[in-house]
Amino acid sequence: MNDTHEHSHAHEHAPSDDDVALSEEEAKFIALKNLLIEKGLITADAIRARMEADARGTPHQGARMVAKAWTDANYKVRLLKDAKSAALELGIPVTEAALVALKNTPRLHNLIVCTLCSCYPRSLLGEPPAWYVSKAYRSRAVREPRNVLAEFGIALPAGTEVRVHDSNADLRYIVLPMRPAGTETLSEQQLADLVTRDCLVGTALPRAPSV
Amino acid sequence: MAAAAEPRFAVGDRVRILDLGKAGHVRTPTYVRGRVGTIERFCGLFENPEERAYGREGRDRIPLYRVHFEQRELWSGYGGGAHDTLEIEIYQHWLAPEETP
Numbered sequence: 001m002n003d004t005h006e007h008s009h010a011h012e013h014a015p016s017d018d019d020v021a022l023s024e025e026e027a028k029f030i031a032l033k034n035l036l037i038e039k040g041l042i043t044a045d046a047i048r049a050r051m052e053a054d055a056r057g058t059p060h061q062g063a064r065m066v067a068k069a070w071t072d073a074n075y076k077v078r079l080l081k082d083a084k085s086a087a088l089e090l091g092i093p094v095t096e097a098a099l100v101a102l103k104n105t106p107r108l109h110n111l112i113v114c115t116l117c118s119c120y121p122r123s124l125l126g127e128p129p130a131w132y133v134s135k136a137y138r139s140r141a142v143r144e145p146r147n148v149l150a151e152f153g154i155a156l157p158a159g160t161e162v163r164v165h166d167s168n169a170d171l172r173y174i175v176l177p178m179r180p181a182g183t184e185t186l187s188e189q190q191l192a193d194l195v196t197r198d199c200l201v202g203t204a205l206p207r208a209p210s211v
Numbered sequence: 212m213a214a215a216a217e218p219r220f221a222v223g224d225r226v227r228i229l230d231l232g233k234a235g236h237v238r239t240p241t242y243v244r245g246r247v248g249t250i251e252r253f254c255g256l257f258e259n260p261e262e263r264a265y266g267r268e269g270r271d272r273i274p275l276y277r278v279h280f281e282q283r284e285l286w287s288g289y290g291g292g293a294h295d296t297l298e299i300e301i302y303q304h305w306l307a308p309e310e311t312p
Contacts, residue, residue, distance in 0.1 A: 098254065115240050142242065146291040161294040164282075169238045169300035170257045170275060 053095060057126035059197035061092045062174050065101075066200070067192035070179040083174065087124060095123040096172040102165060103176045104202075109156055110175045111149065111202035113141035114167045121172035125200060132201065142166060152203040175202045182208035216256055218274040218303070224250045225309040226278060228301060236264030239305045247309050248280040251298055259302060274303040 022030070036042045065087060069076035079086040083099040099121055102110035114120065115138045120128040131137050140148050145162050149155075156162060165173050177199045183191060190209075198204035220226060230244040231237075238260050256272035263270060282295040289295070 097257065115242075116238060142297060143286055144290060145295065156292075158292045159294070160292065161296060162282075162291060163295070164297040166240065166297065166299040168240065169260065169302070171254055171277070171300055 054122045054127065057121070057123050059125050059195075059200060060192065061087070061090075062121075062125050062197075062200040063192040063195035064090055065092070065174070066176055066195045066206075067188045069101075069176055070191055071188050076176075079176065092124060094121065094172075096121055097170045098172065099124065100171050100173050101176045102163075102173055102202075104178050106178070107159070108161045108163060109149075109154075109202065110163050110165060110173075111141060111145050112165050112167055112173045112175065113138060115139065115142055116168050119167040119169075119172065121174060124172075124174065125197060129197065149203065152198070154203070154205060174200045177206050180206050180208045215271050215273055215304070218253055220250045220253070220274075220276060220303070220306060220308070222250050222252060225311055226250060226276075226301075226306040227309045228278070229305050229307055231305060233261065236260050239301060240299075242285060243278075243280065243299060243301070246280060246285055248278040248284070251277040251279040254300060257302075259304075275300055276303065276306070277301075278306075 033047070037044055065079060065083070068090065069079045075086065075089070078089070079101045080103060083101040084094045084096075086101070087094045087099060102112075104110055113132075118128055118133040120132065122128075137148065142164050145164050146156065149162070167173050177195065179191070180194065183194065186194075186209075194206040194209070196204055196206070199206050225247060226249070227247050228239065228243045228245060231239075254275040254277060257275045258270055259273050277298050278301050280297045280299075282289045282291060282297055283293070285297060
């Protein structure tokens with residue numbers, strides 16, 4: 001065959017993540033997983049189902065809850081009382097033990113972190129962003145939250161209370177941001193589009209669409 | 212209800228976080244140990260993660276609270292706002308009552 005060069009070229013550049021040698025941690029993980037399955041403590045299907053359930057979460061589900069709270073005062077009361085039940089009202093099953101919505105006000109800004117690992121409301125929002133699980137964010141968000149917020153582009157007046165929530169145990173959290181000015185005519189769906197993932201963690205503020 | 216499962220603290224109580232020096236799957240980070248805060252809410256009864264992580268049998272459900280701190284209490288020379296705060300979940304056996312000053 002005369003076209004071997006083209007083929008070998010293509011192969012050299014093909015995605016090859018399966019060919020990379022396992023790290024020690026990956027090898028340990030696979031060995032442990034296989035042992036648990038072998039001993040009948042967990043099934044391969046249960047692991048798969050959990051990964052599938054986690055992947056159902058998207059920031060848009062949290063955004064829908066926020067937009068509903070902005071347009072329905074009674075829903076807002078229920079959301080602040082029990083966010084897990086409030087999610088279920090919108091057909092969103094939260095599988096974590098409890099979900100707490102933290103209300104931002106002109107005098108209070110909430111910021112969520114998990115200093116010990118990567119606790120995050122995955123069934124609602126999906127996997128956390130890479131920065132959320134980074135050691136830099138986890139250590140700095142509790143110690144110097146205003147500097148961290150500034151790096152995300154949020155400058156708050158000194159009189160505003162910054163309240164950090166270290167999500168370290170059984171509860172999970174989302175921020176209920178303030179509705180931005182200039183959004184009076186928007187529909188609930190349009191409002192939900194303003195609420196990004198970072199707004200729900202407290203590292204961004206929703207903005208009215210630029211006219 | 213077993214004694215370990217009896218909630219001993221109420222909202223507003225001042226508490227000091229103990230330093231139990233335990234190893235393993237401990238959910239009380241070092242930076243709050245020895246510090247004084249107030250109970251923000253009772254979260255309910257949860258299995259003790261220090262036991263659950265190792266799949267031990269007969270583990271009790273124990274009270275979990277959210278504790279509210281002034282950032283200035285947690286960090287010497289805290290550089291943020293004077294009113295900045297932090298809240299974190301702490302299991303009851305890490306809490307001791309603290310007198311109101």
